[in-house]
Amino acid sequence: MTSATSELLSVQGLHVAFPGRRGAPAARAVDGVDLGIRRGEIVALVGESGSGKTTLARCLLGLVPPTAGRITFDGAPLERSGRALKAYRRRAQLVLQDPSGSLNPRHTVYDIVAEGLRIHGHAGDERAAVAEALSRAGLRPPERFFLRYPHELSGGQRQRVVIAGALVLEPEFLVADEPVASLDASVRGEILALLLRLRTELGLSALVVTHDLGLAWNIADRVAVMYLGRIVETGAVEQVLTAPRHPYTQALLSVLPEAPGAPVVLTGEPPDPSHIPTGCRFHVRCQVLAGGEAERVGVADACRSRDLEVLHGGDESQVACHWARARAEQPTAGGGGGDGAAVRPG
Structure with missing residues (x-):
């Protein structure tokens, strides 16, 4: 480091x-x-x-x-x-x-x-x-x-x-x-x-x-990688873009022409920054939570209710995701590599 x-x-x-206007919450x-x-x-x-x-x-x-x-x-x-x-x-x-x-x-x-x-x-x-x-x-x-x-x-x-x-x-x-x-x-x-x-x-x-x-x-x-006001994943460009760990990063990469598999279509628009969701701010659009994968590793409730800390500014690989961290702790998870497409963007 x-x-x-x-x-x-x-x-x-x-x-x-x-x-905000007329007493509305701040964005x-x-x-x-x-x-x-x-x-x-x-x-x-x-x-x-x-x-x-x-x-x-x-x-x-x-x-x-x-x-x-x-x-x-x-x-x-x-x-x-x-x-x-x-x-x-x-x-x-x-x-x-x-x-x-x-x-x-x-x-x-x-x-x-x-x-x-x-x-x-x-x-x-x-x-x-x-x-x-x-x-x-x-x-x-x-x-x-x-x-x-x-x-x-x-x-x-x-x-x-x-x-x-x-x-x-x-x-x-x-x-x-x-x-x-x-x-x-x-x-x-x-x-x-x-x-x-x-x-x-x-x-x-x-x-x-x-x-x-x-x-x-x-x-x-x-x-x-930034989502709704926070950095949710960071690291060396080759590491993040070939083995994304955060479901949001995986979704962004999945729509590239070089990406294998079907694109991940996120539902809805990013939430209003004046009404940020509780828990993980991505959970309302998260394909991993919606597909039951977060439930299978026991973090679904945390995704909906427990906020993640701000990633520190260092240069090592970091991710703000309950599911990615839970998988990284499991020996069968392959060291935390994402299920997202391994792709070399052109």
């Missing part, structure tokens, strides 16, 4: 709740998360829409205030003052999903990339910094793109401009929110290869937010 001292970013007991978008990201590590945060992934990511960047908990960056607690957040955002940058929506159509590529330098009072050679960022993002020769506008670029080129705008401040940490979701399949691989190259060349750490398990397989060192 890697020492916690090598972590660049650490989260302990993070909660984010949004007040617990992030409901207890511990997470550590080491220097030079890429962690994929996966889950359905509404699981809390984007809220957690925005909280890590200081864009959404936590209701409770602590965020530590480079060994120091993240402070909420305007000056402290401005200094932090030089070191931690966001890459958004839709380059068309995040690029000002009235600004040239040069001005878009230079904007961060101007906000933070860059004292060096602005033109050289912009050129270097564009070159690192794969737009070469960079001068050819200086006076072009977003509408004159392809989707892949626009995403590279977004990445260049993040790189120009020489950050240590990137949050990439669905970084290739809006791109054609032919371009996706190029952008993923770029992110991996930047990690190698610059030592960047990254949190990649995605619903795409194939993307997680291709880019991440570690994966954290």
Whole structure:
């Protein structure tokens, strides 16, 4: 296990709740998360829409205030003052999903990339910094793109401009929110290869937010699966995605084209985060509980009534599931490997 001292970013007991309307209960978008990201590590945060992934990511960047908990960056607690957040955002940058929506159509590529330098009072050679960022993002020769506008670029080129705008401040940490979701399949691989190259060349750490398990397989060192505000399974990407232990992870993987067997169709939508179920928060949709398997190992009542503790932020394999833990304790369970499909996402 890697020492916690090598972590660049650490989260302990993070909660984010949004007040309900007209006296309704608060929506617990992030409901207890511990997470550590080491220097030079890429962690994929996966889950359905509404699981809390984007809220957690925005909280890590200081864009959404936590209701409770602590965020530590480079060994120091993240402070909420305007000056402290401005200094932090030089070191931690966001890459958004839709380059068309995040690029000002009235600004040239040069001005878009230079904007961060101007906000933070860059004292060096602005033109050289912009050129270097564009070159690192794969737009070469960079001068050819200086006076072009977003509408004159392809989707892949626009995403590279977004990445260049993040790189120009020489950050240590990137949050990439669905970084290739809006791109054609032919371009996706190029952008993923770029992110991996930047990690190698610059030592960047990254949190990649995605619903795409194939993307997680291709880019991440570690994966954290999120459901209804909590991380329910985490570990090395190959371990989690080839031998998933949590029924939710198994269901997500079962719908991939490469997965053997029939897809698991989850009933209903994720519960309202203002009315989180008692017990395991997944139990109302759980195919293992519905199929009687939890009853057979004696945990069905626990699934419905006993909450699971928050997984700690370490890098070893962890799962928040009464059934998976009960099976792991049984000698015949094969050491806790899941019944889910062993699949190598493409």
